Amino acid sequence: MILFLAARPVTAPPVRPAPRRSGRRLLAPYRRIFAHPGTRAFTAANLLARLPMGMLSVSAVLMIAGSRGSYALAGAVTATGLAATALAGPWTARLIDRHGQARAAVPATALAVLGSLSLLLCVHYGAPDWTLFASYAATATTPNTGGLARARWAHLLRDDPAARHTANSFEQAADELCFLLGPVLATLLCTTLFPEAGTAMAASLLLTGMLLFAAQRGTEPPVVARSTARARSPLRLPGLPPLLLTFGCTGAIFGSMEVVTLAYADAHGIRSAAGALLALQAAGSAAAGLLYGLLRPTGRGTRRFRGCVGAMAALMLLPPLAATAGGPAALAVALTAAGMATAPAMVTGMGLVQSRTPAGRLNEGMTLAVTALLAGIAAGSATGGWAVEQLSGPGLGYAVPAAAAALALATSLRHRA
Incomplete structure (x- = not known):
């Protein structure tokens, strides 16, 4: 028996294929950018x-x-x-x-x-x-x-x-x-x-x-050398002012959404849940931003920007529908979905700002975009507060962020963003 076993050819046990690391491949774009030193x-x-x-x-x-x-x-x-x-x-x-x-x-x-x-x-x-x-x-x-x-x-x-x-x-x-x-x-x-x-x-x-x-x-x-950096103000660059107008309209979405959501929660006796509702919108936007970063951009940036703004305008119709026809639970779902539309638009828009601003003025160009957002937030907060007081119900106040999103789409379509 021992001789028989010794005479048998030795074969290696079958090797099972290693499990496919789909998660690591999915996050490969982020691992690649963070591989740079510092x-x-x-x-x-x-x-x-x-x-x-x-x-x-x-x-x-x-x-x-x-x-x-x-x-x-x-x-x-x-x-x-x-x-x-x-x-x-x-x-x-x-x-x-x-x-x-x-x-x-x-x-x-x-x-x-x-x-x-x-x-x-x-x-x-x-x-x-x-x-x-x-x-x-x-x-x-x-x-x-x-x-x-x-x-x-x-x-x-x-x-x-x-x-x-x-x-x-x-x-x-x-x-x-x-x-x-x-x-x-x-x-x-x-x-x-x-x-x-x-x-x-x-x-x-x-x-x-x-x-x-x-x-x-x-x-x-x-x-960058001062003579180059001072050559031209970002506000005078072609295509940048329409982008800033679109950023302002996007800021109006944020400002009005916050005020209207607070009023809606207060009217429904769930004031303590207002922060959670707004957090769902921010969480949806953060998740969409990370997922959007995994995609390889194709086509012209202007066309992608208009598509993202169009998706944002479409999804911003969900909160007014949920607030008027549904209840707080439906509104929570609608806010999460609506929030997922803002991050891709912001990412693509900020990419256009970077591509159209000289290197010596890059911080100034991006700060102008943030300033436009802040101005839009202030205007949206005031308009949202007026709508809550003047319209028949707090749910109708969600028409303000929906209108701001539509205005952002119209601005992006009318001008060469």
């Missing part, structure tokens, strides 16, 4: 600095209203800061383009942090109301942290349009995540610790994150 470090630092963007206004409102007992004063102070940001933002971005991210963004951030700390002290020690306006206006020098990260990606991936598309998609999802978590963290700090806790934490995160971000000099875009 990208993970500057992304982590930038996310730390970007999180306060969703905390500052909410923290200021809770802090001022809690100490002064006036939401009107809190709203006026934050509105002043928004207007100041719209004016100072492009100026700050121009300095960053001219002198570099580390040299210009850090002092601008330090000034903004001093403004937040001044606001905190003025509220805590009962300073006159005018000091609140002056202090919060000083925070307008806060750099466009998302734009700083996008500028680094644009420099590192300047020869790879598909990778830039993936990076822009990731940055859009990061924006949504920060504006989703920021208000929650601010509310938690201000209500469980003390009213000034949210502002103090936001200022600390902003300064720490920006210092860490600026320290990553290996991925910082080089400064």
